[in-house]
Amino acid sequence: MSDHKTDHATKMTWVPEATCGMARAGHLHTRHGTIPTPTFMPVGTVGTVKGMTMDAVRSTGAGIVLGNTYHLMLRPTADRVQKLGGLHKMMDWPGPILTDSGGFQVMSLGALRKLDEDGVTFRSHIDGSKHRLTPEISTDIQFKLDATITMAFDECPALPATPEVLRKSMEMSMRWAARSREAFVAREGYGQFGIVQGGTERDLREYSIKALTDIGFEGYAIGGLAVGEGQELMFSTLDFTAPMLPQDKARYLMGVGTPDDLLGAVMRGVDMFDCVMPSRAGRTARAYTERGTINLRNARFADDTRPLTPHDDTPVAGRYSRAYLHHLFRANEMLGPMLLTWHNLAYYQRLMRQIRAAIVDGTLDALAVKLREDWAKGDW
Numbered sequence: 257m258s259d260h261k262t263d264h265a266t267k268m269t270w271v272p273e274a275t276c277g278m279a280r281a282g283h284l285h286t287r288h289g290t291i292p293t294p295t296f297m298p299v300g301t302v303g304t305v306k307g308m309t310m311d312a313v314r315s316t317g318a319g320i321v322l323g324n325t326y327h328l329m330l331r332p333t334a335d336r337v338q339k340l341g342g343l344h345k346m347m348d349w350p351g352p353i354l355t356d357s358g359g360f361q362v363m364s365l366g367a368l369r370k371l372d373e374d375g376v377t378f379r380s381h382i383d384g385s386k387h388r389l390t391p392e393i394s395t396d397i398q399f400k401l402d403a404t405i406t407m408a409f410d411e412c413p414a415l416p417a418t419p420e421v422l423r424k425s426m427e428m429s430m431r432w433a434a435r436s437r438e439a440f441v442a443r444e445g446y447g448q449f450g451i452v453q454g455g456t457e458r459d460l461r462e463y464s465i466k467a468l469t470d471i472g473f474e475g476y477a478i479g480g481l482a483v484g485e486g487q488e489l490m491f492s493t494l495d496f497t498a499p500m501l502p503q504d505k506a507r508y509l510m511g512v513g514t515p516d517d518l519l520g521a522v523m524r525g526v527d528m529f530d531c532v533m534p535s536r537a538g539r540t541a542r543a544y545t546e547r548g549t550i551n552l553r554n555a556r557f558a559d560d561t562r563p564l565t566p567h568d569d570t571p572v573a574g575r576y577s578r579a580y581l582h583h584l585f586r587a588n589e590m591l592g593p594m595l596l597t598w599h600n601l602a603y604y605q606r607l608m609r610q611i612r613a614a615i616v617d618g619t620l621d622a623l624a625v626k627l628r629e630d631w632a633k634g635d636w
């Protein structure tokens with residue numbers, strides 16, 4: 257095993273196909289298949305996209321899903337997932353899977369945690385048991401999960417934070433990135449992404465990118481954003497961060513976002529996204545449509561015989577009325593959250609396909625105007 261570091265470099269590659277302004281369309285080639293980018297990754301927190309069978313996820317056009325190390329290490333544990341053949345086999349998803357490295361969720365979920373140079377000690381939010389995550393432990397857990405894309409172990413500082421706090425946190429994350437890379441087992445078609453930190457500070461982001469590209473990763477994530485800074489500051493940070501990343505590697509903006517966030521971030525050079533919004537909204541009766549979002553629990557839908565959207569190519573809109581969905585939620589039937597999660601994920605995938613097609617034919621600016629106009633119009 258000791259020579260795994262000298263193995264031929266992993267052959268996970270991102271290949272550009274077209275650009276339109278700063279936006280890029282390309283393909284991510286992995287051990288578990290090739291996916292078109294820009295791409296939106298449904299979040300499969302504990303080895304399931306909540307309320308969805310993987311056939312339903314596949315039907316939306318999703319190419320890659322995300323799993324959470326923090327949750328899976330607590331339950332069912334990485335060893336059990338490994339015994340079950342890894343996440344692909346366990347959840348019947350042969351396509352690429354990206355797993356996060358756990359740090360972010362520990363900071364936002366785990367009770368009582370102690371952070372030190374070596375890593376973080378925390379108690380499980382499930383049963384209070386004590387656990388430890390370090391760059392090495394996180395990377396090993398993701399290996400056991402058989403993640404196609406392994407994320408470096410980092411710290412995401414809460415905003416607002418002073419430049420000094422951001423610098424110290426980023427520098428520690430860069431030391432952790434080197435340890436994560438050292439612990440990564442290179443395999444054909446597998447990859448590991450470094451995570452750029454530095455808050456909204458240009459000099460810190462530049463330092464972080466240099467540190468990560470000196471180490472060398474198969475892709476680069478932009479961390480430390482979508483933590484309450486607001487869209488304007490997120491976009492202004494992307495304006496100078498994305499162009500400093502390698503042109504020939506995939507760029508992944510973590511935890512983003514609304515349809516408007518996705519559009520704006522793609523136009524600033526981002527290729528990959530993950531966000532709980534469409535699935536979480538689906539569980540709370542909130543539907544995403546071309547005219548913005550609507551809440552199906554609202555009484556105004558009780559007799560609304562129309563479909564969710566006129567585009568009945570989603571698995572739901574073409575079959576069920578708003579009145580039926582309203583009824584399901586009022587009756588607290590499990591089919592309500594299932595259908596609306598399905599619809600929302602299908603809407604996000606269709607949006608990404610529309611954006612990608614516009615990059616390829618050079619009409620992204622016109623599409624952006626049309627999308628924003630429609631989102632602002634409000635429900636039909």
Ligand SMILES: CCNc1nc2cc3[nH]c(NC)nc3cc2c(=O)[nH]1
Nearest residue numbers: 356357360407412479480481482511
């Ligand atoms: C892979 C784990 N590391 C890691 N995850 C993140 C997840 C996020 N999710 C959001 N908004 C919902 N911002 C994020 C930042 C990070 C970040 O800076 N690092």
